Amino acid sequence: MKKHLSIGLSAFALAALLSGCGGGTTTTPTSAAPATSAPAESSAPATSAPASMSAAELSVGESKAGQIVVAGQGLSVYYFTKDTKDSGTSACTGDCLVAWPPVTSTTATPTVNGVTGKVGTIPTADGKMQVTINGMPIYYYEKDKAAGDITGQGVGGVWYLVAPSGEMITAPPAG
Numbered sequence: 001m002k003k004h005l006s007i008g009l010s011a012f013a014l015a016a017l018l019s020g021c022g023g024g025t026t027t028t029p030t031s032a033a034p035a036t037s038a039p040a041e042s043s044a045p046a047t048s049a050p051a052s053m054s055a056a057e058l059s060v061g062e063s064k065a066g067q068i069v070v071a072g073q074g075l076s077v078y079y080f081t082k083d084t085k086d087s088g089t090s091a092c093t094g095d096c097l098v099a100w101p102p103v104t105s106t107t108a109t110p111t112v113n114g115v116t117g118k119v120g121t122i123p124t125a126d127g128k129m130q131v132t133i134n135g136m137p138i139y140y141y142e143k144d145k146a147a148g149d150i151t152g153q154g155v156g157g158v159w160y161l162v163a164p165s166g167e168m169i170t171a172p173p174a175g
Contacts, residue, residue, distance in 0.1 A: 058103075058131070060114035060164045063150045064173035069115055069133065069162040071103050074147025077138040079168050081158045086135035088122050100139040100152075100159070102130040117166020134166035 058077070061070035069077050080100065082091040092100050108121050110131050121129035122137060130137050141152030141159070150173055152159050161169040 057111040057113075058115045058119060058133075059112065061147065063148055063161070064175060065150055065153060065161050065169050065171070066174075067164055068150070068169065069117075069138070069164055070147065071131070071138075072140060075140055075144050076148075076150050076152065077103050077133075077162050078141060078152050078159045079133075079136050079162055080139060081160065081168075083137050090122070090124070090130060090137045092137075092139065093125070099142050101142065102128070103138045103140060104128045105131050115164050115166075117162075117164065133162055136166075138162060 058069055058071050060067050061074055061076070062068075063076065071077050078100070080090075080092050080096075083089075084091070090102065092102070102124055104124065105121055106129070108129060110119055110121070112119055115133065117133040118135070120132045120135070122132055124130045132138065139159075141155070143149075143151045150161060153161050153169070153173055163169050
């Protein structure tokens with residue numbers, strides 16, 4: 001336990017150093033500590049994914065669609081309706097992962113702030129841990145470049161934002 005905690009704290013300290021700010025170290029969905037994140041790798045090629053894709057630390061952000069789950073320096077996260085809840089796998093493979101990189105974590109219990117849905121992880125094909133909310137894998141969208149961007153909402157009728165409760169937001173953004 002001490003070794004796991006030490007590794008987790010070391011990873012968190014590195015993330016805080018890289019992002020230039022600190023964050024909470026709790027791992028419960030009801031944590032009141034602020035969540036932050038820092039750049040890290042994703043399974044998508046670096047040339048096609050936003051530079052801020054990161055190890056997951058989930059929090060709640062405001063958008064034109066209302067409150068949503070964000071990770072990676074405030075980037076919106078999405079569900080893929082072709083995924084099967086609690087299947088332990090992602091239906092997004094190959095070229096899909098270029099446009100929709102998985103939200104990954106370096107720990108099986110990602111740090112959350114304000115997210116009340118059940119957060120977990122599943123293994124990716126390349127051995128990373130993809131974050132899930134209520135048993136559904138979550139993803140970034142390559143065209144979202146800054147906090148608040150929700151350009152992936154409704155794409156192809158299969159990609160939707162995630163509410164803090166873990167519900168899928170299927171309504172189009174306001175205004």
